[in-house]
Amino acid sequence: MTRTELLDPTGERQPAARQRVTRPTSLEGLTVGLLDISKPRGDVFLDRLEELLSGRGVEVLRFRKPTFTKPAPADLRHEIQVKCDAVVEALAD
Amino acid sequence: MDLPDGYVAFVKASCPTCQMMAPALIRLREAGSPLTVYSQDDPAFPDGASPLDDSELRTSYEVGVEVVPTLLRVETGAVTDRLEGWLRTEWEGLTGVPELGAGLPPYRAGCASRTLDPGMPEQLAIRYGGDKLRSRRVEVAELEDEFEAMFERGWADGLPVVPPTGERVLRMLEATRRDPQEVVAVVPPDLVECTVEKAAINAVMAGCRPEYLPVVLAALEAACTSEFNIHGLLATTWSAGPVVIVNGPVAQRIGMNSGGNALGQGNRANATIGRALQLIVRNVGGGRPGGVDRATHGNPGKYTFCFAEDEQGSPWEPLSVERGAPVGTSAVTLFAGSGVQPLVDQQSRTPESLARTFATCLQVVAHPKLALTWDAVLVVSPEHARVFREAGWAKARLREELDGRLTRPGAEMVRGAGGIAEGMPPALAGADVPKFRRGGLLIVHAGGTAGMFSAIIGGWASGAVGSEPVTREVSE
Numbered sequence: 001m002t003r004t005e006l007l008d009p010t011g012e013r014q015p016a017a018r019q020r021v022t023r024p025t026s027l028e029g030l031t032v033g034l035l036d037i038s039k040p041r042g043d044v045f046l047d048r049l050e051e052l053l054s055g056r057g058v059e060v061l062r063f064r065k066p067t068f069t070k071p072a073p074a075d076l077r078h079e080i081q082v083k084c085d086a087v088v089e090a091l092a093d
Numbered sequence: 094m095d096l097p098d099g100y101v102a103f104v105k106a107s108c109p110t111c112q113m114m115a116p117a118l119i120r121l122r123e124a125g126s127p128l129t130v131y132s133q134d135d136p137a138f139p140d141g142a143s144p145l146d147d148s149e150l151r152t153s154y155e156v157g158v159e160v161v162p163t164l165l166r167v168e169t170g171a172v173t174d175r176l177e178g179w180l181r182t183e184w185e186g187l188t189g190v191p192e193l194g195a196g197l198p199p200y201r202a203g204c205a206s207r208t209l210d211p212g213m214p215e216q217l218a219i220r221y222g223g224d225k226l227r228s229r230r231v232e233v234a235e236l237e238d239e240f241e242a243m244f245e246r247g248w249a250d251g252l253p254v255v256p257p258t259g260e261r262v263l264r265m266l267e268a269t270r271r272d273p274q275e276v277v278a279v280v281p282p283d284l285v286e287c288t289v290e291k292a293a294i295n296a297v298m299a300g301c302r303p304e305y306l307p308v309v310l311a312a313l314e315a316a317c318t319s320e321f322n323i324h325g326l327l328a329t330t331w332s333a334g335p336v337v338i339v340n341g342p343v344a345q346r347i348g349m350n351s352g353g354n355a356l357g358q359g360n361r362a363n364a365t366i367g368r369a370l371q372l373i374v375r376n377v378g379g380g381r382p383g384g385v386d387r388a389t390h391g392n393p394g395k396y397t398f399c400f401a402e403d404e405q406g407s408p409w410e411p412l413s414v415e416r417g418a419p420v421g422t423s424a425v426t427l428f429a430g431s432g433v434q435p436l437v438d439q440q441s442r443t444p445e446s447l448a449r450t451f452a453t454c455l456q457v458v459a460h461p462k463l464a465l466t467w468d469a470v471l472v473v474s475p476e477h478a479r480v481f482r483e484a485g486w487a488k489a490r491l492r493e494e495l496d497g498r499l500t501r502p503g504a505e506m507v508r509g510a511g512g513i514a515e516g517m518p519p520a521l522a523g524a525d526v527p528k529f530r531r532g533g534l535l536i537v538h539a540g541g542t543a544g545m546f547s548a549i550i551g552g553w554a555s556g557a558v559g560s561e562p563v564t565r566e567v568s569e
Contacts, residue, residue: 004232004233004239004256004258005230005231005232005233005258005259006230006231006232006233006239006242006243006256006257006258007226007228007229007230007231007257007258007259007262007290007294008228008229008230008231008294009228009248009257009291009294009295009298009372009376009377010248010376010377010379011280011283011285011287011291011376011377011378011379012228012229013283013285013379074232074233074234074235074237075234075235075236077234078234078235078236078237079234079236
């Protein structure tokens with residue numbers, strides 16, 4: 001299947017992106033995505049977070065944007081959406 | 094687009110004429126003329142001419158190349174001469190190189206430019222001419238199902254919709270001369286300006302063929318008038334939705350059904366024109382069930398409800414003509430309809446008897462004791478229409494008969510009469526009350542040739558209080 005670009009049929013009053021899910025009250029039994037936006041030392045922060053979360057029995061998946069200068073590609077957003085219940089994005093320098 | 098000065102040639106390796114005349118390009122280069130060659134397929138062709146890779150066709154598209162080989166003369170960035178195909182004398186004349194085509198045939202027709210391959214013009218228009226379309230692009234992930242993605246975004250009416258890709262929308266827009274950015278109507282409930290482009294996107298999603306678009310646009314214009322009041326029709330708790338009745342030559346031309354099962358499924362034009370209108374209300378106007386649409390029940394016609402009148406088989410003038418559209422023009426009539434109630438009469442052979450059947454059945458629209466505030470469409474079948482034709486009854490004669498039969502003593506209709514609390518105000522007890530207001534009963538001819546049945550499409554709050562039927566010509 002090749003990637004498709006569709007034209008928005010709406011009046012464009014709503015953002016094209018879908019609404020965020022509600023924030024979970026607990027991480028128990030959830031899968032947390034850690035998204036590195038590819039800025040220097042973001043991985044240091046996320047490595048430590050992974051250590052802490054894994055230590056508490058939370059399943060962690062790591063993701064990385066190709067570049068911090070552009071929005072995450074649709075495929076990456078979709079992958080995070082289907083695999084994770086929550087995501088932490090590291091904006092650090 | 095910046096073209097280099099000098100000579101600019103467009104070729105493709107798969108073109109026999111380009112292969113044949115390639116030595117001339119080498120010779121032109123050797124003669125010291127500034128030459129730039131763009132190759133549409135093989136970036137190494139022609140060998141020795143240092144071709145530039147135009148396999149993405151950007152330059153060919155921007156220059157408007159239709160034939161290969163094409164030779165341009167460019168002076169200070171502007172094209173001053175253009176040759177297409179191979180005519181040796183022309184090439185030698187334009188380049189001033191006398192033996193340019195030595196040993197080559199005097200004439201060979203060129204081949205079509207790759208920019209004209211099937212489907213390519215639309216793709217290139219999207220890729221390089223995207224300024225024609227203004228709608229936001231929504232990217233669907235590779236592993237995401239595009240149909241599910243459209244459901245999730247709330248763009249669909251409960252049934253799958255056709256993905257509105259740029260190519261499809263551009264093809265749809267070719268069916269109208271109107272500018273894509275022209276505003277067709279302001280669509281309730283959000284009062285959003287709907288451009289031709291937005292209408293085309295929703296028409297693609299509904300499954301329309303491009304030739305249906307002018308009908309969709311006319312229906313949209315009619316629906317969004319204050320008389321028709323699609324806002325109220327959407328918001329009402331009543332079951333009604335827009336019904337589109339099509340008259341005139343366009344109906345046959347785009348293959349609409351006015352015969353057997355005209356009000357049912359199975360005809361693409363009938364199905365998708367009505368659906369396109371509802372998708373525009375949903376997507377552009379923001380009108381959705383549970384939101385501004387507060388219908389208690391709704392009705393299946395709110396997915397789509399569109400049919401054509403059978404004018405050829407009709408004993409009467411078309412609905413649109415009766416409503417003021419010139420004879421022979423195409424028009425849509427919008428009606429706020431709540432559903433179909435078929436009626437049967439297999440015994441009547443006289444127009445008087447059949448008209449009484451019609452009147453009796455029409456009394457039940459909304460409630461037998463309510464009058465004047467509910468319109469209706471009477472869809473007369475060919476077998477019923479035959480009875481009136483053979484008796485020489487014009488539509489006006491039928492109306493006159495129906496008017497009389499549909500007028501009842503107010504005493505039977507007031508609140509409490511017959512042991513039913515619902516009814517007309519007590520003040521009407523001494524009056525004769527007609528069922529329909531003037532102009533509130535529309536009569537059309539449609540349906541299959543077998544069946545002594547007709548059909549009633551009940552209405553909604555009529556006139557200034559609710560909705561007035563609106564007829565608009567279709568401009569093609």
